[in-house]
Amino acid sequence: MNATGTVNKLVGHPDSYYAASANPAPVYPQLEGTVEADVCVIGAGYTGLSSALHLAERGYKVVVLEAERVGWGASGRNGGHVGVGQRRGQEDLEKMLGLDTAKQLWDMSVEAVHLVEDLINKHSIQCDLKRGIMHLAAKRSHNAHLQEEVELLRDRYGYEQMRYADEDEARTLVGSERYFGAQVDSGSLHLHPLNFALGLAGAAAAAGVDFYEHSRVTKYRGGSPCLVETANGQVKAKNIVLACNGYLGNLEPRMAGKIMPINNFVLATEPLSESLAKELIANDYALQDTLFVIDYWKLSGDNRLIFGGGENYTSRFPQDIRNFVRKYMLRVYPQLADTRIEFGWGGTLAITLNRMPHLGRLEPNVYYSQGYSGHGVPTATFAGKLIAEVVAGTEERFDILAQIPTPSFPGGTLLRWPGLVAGMLYYSLKDKLGG
Numbered sequence: 001m002n003a004t005g006t007v008n009k010l011v012g013h014p015d016s017y018y019a020a021s022a023n024p025a026p027v028y029p030q031l032e033g034t035v036e037a038d039v040c041v042i043g044a045g046y047t048g049l050s051s052a053l054h055l056a057e058r059g060y061k062v063v064v065l066e067a068e069r070v071g072w073g074a075s076g077r078n079g080g081h082v083g084v085g086q087r088r089g090q091e092d093l094e095k096m097l098g099l100d101t102a103k104q105l106w107d108m109s110v111e112a113v114h115l116v117e118d119l120i121n122k123h124s125i126q127c128d129l130k131r132g133i134m135h136l137a138a139k140r141s142h143n144a145h146l147q148e149e150v151e152l153l154r155d156r157y158g159y160e161q162m163r164y165a166d167e168d169e170a171r172t173l174v175g176s177e178r179y180f181g182a183q184v185d186s187g188s189l190h191l192h193p194l195n196f197a198l199g200l201a202g203a204a205a206a207a208g209v210d211f212y213e214h215s216r217v218t219k220y221r222g223g224s225p226c227l228v229e230t231a232n233g234q235v236k237a238k239n240i241v242l243a244c245n246g247y248l249g250n251l252e253p254r255m256a257g258k259i260m261p262i263n264n265f266v267l268a269t270e271p272l273s274e275s276l277a278k279e280l281i282a283n284d285y286a287l288q289d290t291l292f293v294i295d296y297w298k299l300s301g302d303n304r305l306i307f308g309g310g311e312n313y314t315s316r317f318p319q320d321i322r323n324f325v326r327k328y329m330l331r332v333y334p335q336l337a338d339t340r341i342e343f344g345w346g347g348t349l350a351i352t353l354n355r356m357p358h359l360g361r362l363e364p365n366v367y368y369s370q371g372y373s374g375h376g377v378p379t380a381t382f383a384g385k386l387i388a389e390v391v392a393g394t395e396e397r398f399d400i401l402a403q404i405p406t407p408s409f410p411g412g413t414l415l416r417w418p419g420l421v422a423g424m425l426y427y428s429l430k431d432k433l434g435g
């Protein structure tokens with residue numbers, strides 16, 4: 001089904017800076033009646049959109065069902081950092097999985113960042129793409145690890161695009177007294193996440209993918225064919241891709257116990273003067289600190305500070321998100337005390353216990369990928385490409401990730417929260433303590 005042709009960039013998205021600065025996008029119809037497809041993708045974030053695009057490019061007839069709007073989930077709300085590496089550090093991965101697998105995972109992570117850049121260039125996606133991420137030592141004791149990691153990545157993985165900056169240099173790059181050193185990584189990227197998602201959807205639609213919005217899947221069954229149901233329609237498909245991540249809910253209990261949905265919050269200031277923007281981030285990189293509950297920030301295309309900080313583990317967002325996040329921002333930049341905060345929003349992401357993505361097959365023709373643990377801009381986009389590979393019969397790369405064991409959260413879907421909340425509170429307390 002083609003778009004109805006109406007251009008509507010705001011309705012149905014949360015009130016975020018990203019929605020307010022979104023590129024024009026079509027409104028897609030609701031699913032009604034029965035349609036048939038080679039692949040039915042459930043969820044239109046990066047996982048679903050990239051799967052759909054790569055499958056359509058391989059000649060498959062693809063239908064995407066989205067409960068809300070394209071890019072409505074975490075993919076339209078995140079910090080926009082596109083970092084190399086997995087969410088878990090290489091040293092940990094070597095211990096967990098051995099050097100060979102750790103190297104494959106590193107190479108895939110670099111490929112994932114290149115994939116994002118290539119897609120943006122190939123499909124002329126306007127999404128404020130900029131180069132560079134810095135990791136800032138929030139405690140003096142974190143410096144040694146940052147430095148050693150730069151050396152490890154250079155010496156064992158051949159990654160030359162990251163260097164270490166000492167405290168003096170870090171403070172010239174970031175207008176804040178808070179940090180003790182930095183990794184300066186010119187191989188990573190940052191972007192406007194919703195416009196990246198809308199651009200992927202546009203490319204997929206141009207490749208023949210049929211989108212349906214406001215079409216929540218209420219249940220599905222595998223088999224031959226698979227049957228996917230919404231309130232007013234159904235899709236008969238040869239394959240299914242589950243791409244719901246933090247918004248999965250109860251749709252598939254076999255996946256739900258492997259992830260924990262958590263909420264994270266972001267603000268956008270008013271546009272800053274050129275000189276203030278330069279004072280805050282001299283090189284226009286995206287920044288993130290080394291705390292367990294990280295602060296992350298960057299400048300938007302129109303020089304606003306986009307700052308993410310703070311999370312919660314309930315089903316509700318704080319009532320006043322702007323002020324909730326502002327206190328984290330002022331810890332870093334007290335000089336912004338009089339700067340107006342124009343937007344505040346939250347989103348839900350999915351984490352796994354080992355912080356590695358969880359992907360695989362539930363049945364021979366039912367695929368899923370989720371649980372990117374805050375690293376999904378490159379990883380979900382790349383997972384979509386791997387899903388297209390495996391549907392087409394090439395399993396090797398998909399299986400490298402699928403074979404990493406994903407432990408279930410203790411307590412299953414009902415009781416996983418108390419354990420997580422206790423764990424998160426413990427680590428956020430450690431963030432607050434010195435050392």
Ligand SMILES: Cc1cc2nc3c(=O)[nH]c(=O)nc-3n(C[C@H](O)[C@H](O)[C@H](O)COP(=O)(O)OP(=O)(O)OC[C@H]3O[C@@H](n4cnc5c(N)ncnc54)[C@H](O)[C@@H]3O)c2cc1C
Pocket residue numbers: 042043044045046047048065066067068069070071072073074075076077078079080081082083215216217218243244245246247248249251263264265266296308346347348349350369370372373374375376377378379380
């Ligand atoms: C505030 C925040 C900041 C973040 N910052 C970063 C960052 O800087 N860098 C980074 O790499 N990662 C970041 N992340 C994580 C990243 O955004 C996610 O990992 C990534 O967007 C996941 O993409 P996805 O397609 O798997 O899921 P989503 O984008 O969440 O999409 C899932 C979609 O599935 C739909 N859906 C759910 N159930 C159904 C159903 N039953 N029927 C139909 N549709 C359904 C939802 O409506 C939703 O649109 C952040 C996340 C948040 C929330």
